[in-house]
Amino acid sequence: MFSFYSKLSTEVYNIDKPIGHSFGDLEFYSERLNTVKGRILEPAVGTGRILIPLLEEGFTVDGIDSSPEMLSLCKSYCEERGLRANLHQTSMQSFSLPHKYEAIIIPTGSFLLLENSIDAINALKCFYEHLHIDGRLILDLFIPSNFNTESTSTRTWTTPSGDLITLKESLVEVNFINQYTVSHLRYEKWRNNQLIQTELERFPLRWYGVEEFRLILEKVGFKDIVISSDYKFNVYPTDKNQIITFEAYRK
Numbered sequence: 001m002f003s004f005y006s007k008l009s010t011e012v013y014n015i016d017k018p019i020g021h022s023f024g025d026l027e028f029y030s031e032r033l034n035t036v037k038g039r040i041l042e043p044a045v046g047t048g049r050i051l052i053p054l055l056e057e058g059f060t061v062d063g064i065d066s067s068p069e070m071l072s073l074c075k076s077y078c079e080e081r082g083l084r085a086n087l088h089q090t091s092m093q094s095f096s097l098p099h100k101y102e103a104i105i106i107p108t109g110s111f112l113l114l115e116n117s118i119d120a121i122n123a124l125k126c127f128y129e130h131l132h133i134d135g136r137l138i139l140d141l142f143i144p145s146n147f148n149t150e151s152t153s154t155r156t157w158t159t160p161s162g163d164l165i166t167l168k169e170s171l172v173e174v175n176f177i178n179q180y181t182v183s184h185l186r187y188e189k190w191r192n193n194q195l196i197q198t199e200l201e202r203f204p205l206r207w208y209g210v211e212e213f214r215l216i217l218e219k220v221g222f223k224d225i226v227i228s229s230d231y232k233f234n235v236y237p238t239d240k241n242q243i244i245t246f247e248a249y250r251k
Contacts, residue, residue: 002202005067008187009201012165013047015157019077020053025107028231030057032138038102041130043092044110048074055083062086064095093122100132106139115180115204124220131250137222141244143207144181147174164190180206210237210244222248
């Protein structure tokens with residue numbers, strides 16, 4: 001059975017991408033949101049890497065995620081810091097919340113985890129319906145560059161208690177017609193040279209052309225779309241390795 005962002009995956013994410021760790025996205029999103037006075041929603045909130053710093057800046061941010069392990073850790077971090085956030089376990093493509101939002105943000109390409117095009121469109125429709133008029137969607141994409149199904153990589157982390165976690169990642173499928181890849185991830189946790197926990201994960205990534213995604217946003221109804229690269233606002237991407245950010249309004 002494959003899991004998805006379960007216990008070991010969440011533990012690694014927490015070590016590798018701690019609260020406040022930035023790839024340039026935290027500063028960029030904070031700057032782009034500086035005029036927002038109302039509620040913000042972060043789908044795929046994870047452990048709160050972005051959400052918690054924004055809360056500490058005084059923004060009102062809600063979060064959703066499909067992983068109960070991720071949400072549990074995010075909630076505990078908020079409580080430790082005396083922060084209040086509405087967190088919901090639900091999927092990006094079918095959520096229904098009681099609030100409208102001034103902004104919806106999805107940093108670091110989490111949207112690409114929706115490998116099915118119907119799910120991706122449904123998610124964008126959900127975002128659109130949950131925005132106030134003149135509300136904004138700010139969303140990061142990237143283009144996968146490794147299409148070698150023979151490739152395997154291994155990484156390791158040491159936990160605060162001294163255990164060792166290894167991750168073996170193997171690319172097993174590349175679908176050029178439907179524009180997605182699938183990797184299999186094997187997490188193993190070791191204590192005193194003994195294997196104590198194993199977790200297998202199926203990890204999909206979808207990709208989009210820059211103008212393709214602009215057209216998808218327009219078809220959903222978004223207007224005034226601005227495309228940025230590497231967290232430089234309104235600087236159009238020129239390289240396949242850049243982070244691509246779309247900012248689009250509901251009018």
